[in-house]
Amino acid sequence: MEHISKLLTKIKLITIHENTLRKEKEKRGESFNMFSILKLSREEVRLHSAFITELLNPRGTHGLKDKFLHSFLKTIDSKINFDFTSIRVKNEFFIGEINNKGDRGGRIDLIITDKMNNAIIIENKIGAKDQSKQLLRYHNYAKEEKRQFQLLYLTKDGCTASDISTDNKKFDYTCIS
Structure with a gap:
């Protein structure tokens, strides 16, 4: 007792x-959480990625130029030296058909690039399961394009990607929430 x-x-x-x-x-x-209030907390592609893209875009309708982007880069402790005059922020960025081995191609949820071939690649996971070799495909894309890049894995709680997504390969990516 x-x-x-x-x-x-x-x-x-x-x-x-x-x-x-x-x-x-x-x-x-x-x-x-405005997304929960609007009952949209699981709308990864149509809402979360689009919303983040707009905030990080220096030409976004928010009118604050690159303030959000600078704050974001500082928050993730990015070491990439972007040329801010040529920044492009895109979501659902097509990098080719997924090949037979499944290690190339797909759509990057969000990518920030510049004319110096720098990139931040963000995989946005809000409730969806990891796809086979997904992070590996994005890593391979950046390497093939000879980009200086940072690969981010965005989740609600900052968890790591599954072995399915990395294909058990070791490469750098940063977990953020």
Whole structure:
């Protein structure tokens, strides 16, 4: 009986701690999610990628030029030296038909490029499962194009990509949320 009492005490402390964290998040506005409010939280292609593309685009309708892009690059600690006069931000960027081996081709959710052949490639995962060799295809594309690049894997919680997406290959990518 004493073990059960100790367990219940620990559970109570954990619950109090979690409630305190939740209330602090609410005070800071971290629980606000306009996509959830609009019942669009799973619309990866039509909403999330398009919205992020517009924010990061220096010629976006937001009128803030490259402020969002600079902030984003700082947040991800990008070491790429972009030429901001030639930045292009595109979503659903077609890189060719997927080949027989499945390691080339597809559509990149979001890509930021410049005339110096620099790129940031973002795979946006909001609820969808990893596709076979998906990150590997994007990595191979950037290597073949001889780009200086950073590959980002965007999820709600910053988790790593599955072995299915990387084909168990080791290459650099950054998890962001």
